[in-house]
Amino acid sequence: MKRLRRSMLFVPGNNPGMIRDAHIYGSDSIMFDLEDSVSINEKDAARFLVYNALSNLKYGNKELVVRINDLSSGLGIQDLEAIVRAKPDVIRLPKTECAQDVIDCEREIERIEREAGIPVGTTGMMAAIESGRGVLNAMEIALSSKRLIGIALGAEDYVTDLKTVRSDGTELFFARCMILNAARAAGIDAIDTVYSDVNNEEGFVKEARLIRQLGFDGKSVINPRQIPPLHQVFMPSKKDLTKARAVIEAAEEAERRGSGVISLNGKMIDKPIVTRARYLLDLAEAASVTPVEEV
């Protein structure tokens, strides 16, 4: 089963209580943040904290992601020296402007993996795109490294770069489409940006429905309260699940018969419909592992 990334929970890297409890809220991924949520005077302390948490705490089957500072700040390389050795699943690179940013980061990760005796290629990467230039380069970024598991939109910096503010999502439409299509062309995941107004659940759900309809794999969240409604949005309906199971059964039946043609209720089923059905069943299975609360 493909790893699901419906929800990626931001956890401030200098907050021991949140780091300790991060796995109990049911998000698919946990993202420990060394960047914007950590003040410049606490970068070293947060790095020790996240490194020790990754080295000592058990987070079950959660995907563990660490957002580092950008390499041009000088802090990013110090983050990598520590964090790669603690073996997270993924390093998230912020403010990615072009393919070279990913390539530069990958070179450092590979060097550290060699020095640390970690098999080269173990550490995954994801790139956050947060500017007009980054959006226009989304395709080359998505194709820049085999380590990339996904690309993500970082909307706050992006709208500032565009000289606008966040509203109903109109201002993000082009960036979302660019990032989504680039991710699909590269065969990797597309993760949407955070919704900052944690008290506006209606607005959050509306945005989650929009990004799911566009085709995104998931969304970053900044508060555990946003996880259940987000998973609910990604939960397939009973009707869709019944149809998906029938499609898979028909596909398996065709395979048993050695037939390349799949038919269900007299209609021919194309390969993309089978792929879609498998995806829906994966989503339902994930939801059964992390039950969806009523919202």
Next chain:
Amino acid sequence: MQIVTKGVAGTMESSDIIVRIEPAEQKGIELTLTSAVMQQFGKQIEKVIRETLAELGVENAVVNAVDKGALDCTVAARVKAAAYRAAQCEDYTWRTKQ
């Protein structure tokens, strides 16, 4: 590691510990620990603090720690951050997770 100034790391938030490390006038580690869970975990917290200082090669220091229910890995992280700051050292050593 030589402690040359005062270094502080951590907060008074729940699940955290604040650690202050200063140069010592006498030899050895002079540790003062306050914790809300002193009865149950005081010895363990002290053990983690002393072991972390030993790992860093800090032999002489005055250490003051106020614990708010930190896990062992948090205690060790805060001691290291405070010690590096107090040593004015940025030559960090990171071990590979086994």
